[in-house]
Amino acid sequence: xxxxxxxxxxxxxxxxxxxxxxxxxxxxxxxxxxxxxxxxxxxxxxxxxxxxxxxxxxxxxxxxxxxxxxxxxxxxxxxxxxxxxxxxxxxxxxxxxxxxxxxxxxxxxxxxxxxxxxxxxxxxxxxxxxxxxxxxxxxxxxxxxxxxxxxxxxxxxxxxxxxxxxxxxxxxxxxxxxxxxxxxxxxxxxxxxxxxxxxxxxxxxxxxxxxxxxxxxxxxxxxxxxxxxxxxxxxxxxxxxx
Numbered sequence: 001x002x003x004x005x006x007x008x009x010x011x012x013x014x015x016x017x018x019x020x021x022x023x024x025x026x027x028x029x030x031x032x033x034x035x036x037x038x039x040x041x042x043x044x045x046x047x048x049x050x051x052x053x054x055x056x057x058x059x060x061x062x063x064x065x066x067x068x069x070x071x072x073x074x075x076x077x078x079x080x081x082x083x084x085x086x087x088x089x090x091x092x093x094x095x096x097x098x099x100x101x102x103x104x105x106x107x108x109x110x111x112x113x114x115x116x117x118x119x120x121x122x123x124x125x126x127x128x129x130x131x132x133x134x135x136x137x138x139x140x141x142x143x144x145x146x147x148x149x150x151x152x153x154x155x156x157x158x159x160x161x162x163x164x165x166x167x168x169x170x171x172x173x174x175x176x177x178x179x180x181x182x183x184x185x186x187x188x189x190x191x192x193x194x195x196x197x198x199x200x201x202x203x204x205x206x207x208x209x210x211x212x213x214x215x216x217x218x219x220x221x222x223x224x225x226x227x228x229x230x231x232x233x234x235x236x237x238x239x240x241x242x
Contacts, residue, residue, distance in 0.1 A: 025071040026120040026140065026163075027112040028064045030086075031096070031104040032057050032077040039127070041202045051222055056129045056201060058085055059216025063131040064124055065089045069140050071119055075126075076108040082126075101174045105162075109170045121170045123162040129219040130196035130210050139163070139190065139197050146188040152179040154198045154209075161197060162187065 032038075036046070038053035065073050075086035078096040086093050094111050098104045105123055112121055122140065124131075143149040143163040148171065151161040159178040164170045173181035183189060196214070201207050215223075 025069060026122045027116045028070050028073045028122045028124055028136075029105055029108040029112055030057075030061060030064065030073060030075045030091070030124050030126055031101055031108065032075060032079065032082045032086075032126040033101075034077070034079040035081060039202070042207070043204055048226070052201075052207075052219070053127070054081060054085065055216075055219040055222045057082055057126040058089075058218035059129040060124065060126045060131055061086060061089050061091060062216060062218070063128070063133050064136055065091060066133040067136040068133070069137050070122070072112070072116060074108045074112055076104045102172050105170070105172050105174075118166055120166050120168075121164045123170065123172060125160055125200055127200045127202070128160060128196065129201060129216050130199050130213045131216070132196060135194045135196045138194050142190045142192060143188075148186065149188040149190050150179070150182045151190050151193040151197050153200050154195070158200070160200050161193075 033053070035050040035053050039049040039056075042049050042052065044052070061073065061075070064070055073086075073089075073091035074094050075082065075091045076094040076096045077083055077086070083093045092111075094108045096104050096107070098107055109121055109123075112119075122136075124136075139151060139161060140163070146163075146165075147168045148162075148164045150159050150163065152158065153160050157177060157179050159172075159174060159182055162170065162172050162182065171182070171185045171187065173185060175181075179189065199206070199210055199213055201210050210219075211223075
């Protein structure tokens with residue numbers, strides 16, 4: 001801006017401090033196991049575990065693809081049914097040829113950075129059936145001040161989401177004790193993340209609690225089908241409402 005008294009042009013180089021790129025319009029990376037290996041801790045027959053895993057993935061992807069702050073969604077999977085679901089929701093499918101969750105995430109992150117080098121990255125597991133687009137936006141808002149961050153699961157020991165600003169390394173260490181591991185890697189824990197972003201479902205107790213929190217439409221429909229057909233069995237999950 002001009003200095004009227006002297007007629008000189010004042011330097012602006014010291015008027016602004018560096019601001020890191022904002023964590024918006026991110027690429028979401030969603031790793032999804034093959035349905036035959038998914039949700040092994042759920043005490044249900046294999047065909048019901050497969051159905052639930054597919055419904056969870058559908059509700060999770062519907063929330064992520066429906067978030068205006070997400071520019072692109074990459075689903076990394078080796079499962080044909082998951083790939084078809086992802087494509088139908090407008091997500092890009094990255095074939096999974098890896099052996100671990102962290103390796104699958106790393107492969108998809110390479111593709112995400114190649115396609116969107118100026119964007120941040122959000123890693124989302126496919127078993128958050130209570131998630132809504134507004135929850136994703138709120139997580140991104142809370143993560144914005146930090147170079148890298150994560151969302152712990154509702155028990156506090158595990159991890160659901162991992163986030164990194166543009167230009168930051170995407171560091172993941174999923175598995176038992178991952179919250180402590182991610183903290184040790186320098187990621188900031190988002191302690192006030194909305195409950196649906198922390199509520200992954202691994203057990204029937206998790207599913208009962210998810211029903212109370214509010215499930216997505218696909219999982220609600222599946223549980224309704226099971227009830228009508230007598231397929232729920234003895235685990236007595238409360239009736240879910242859309």
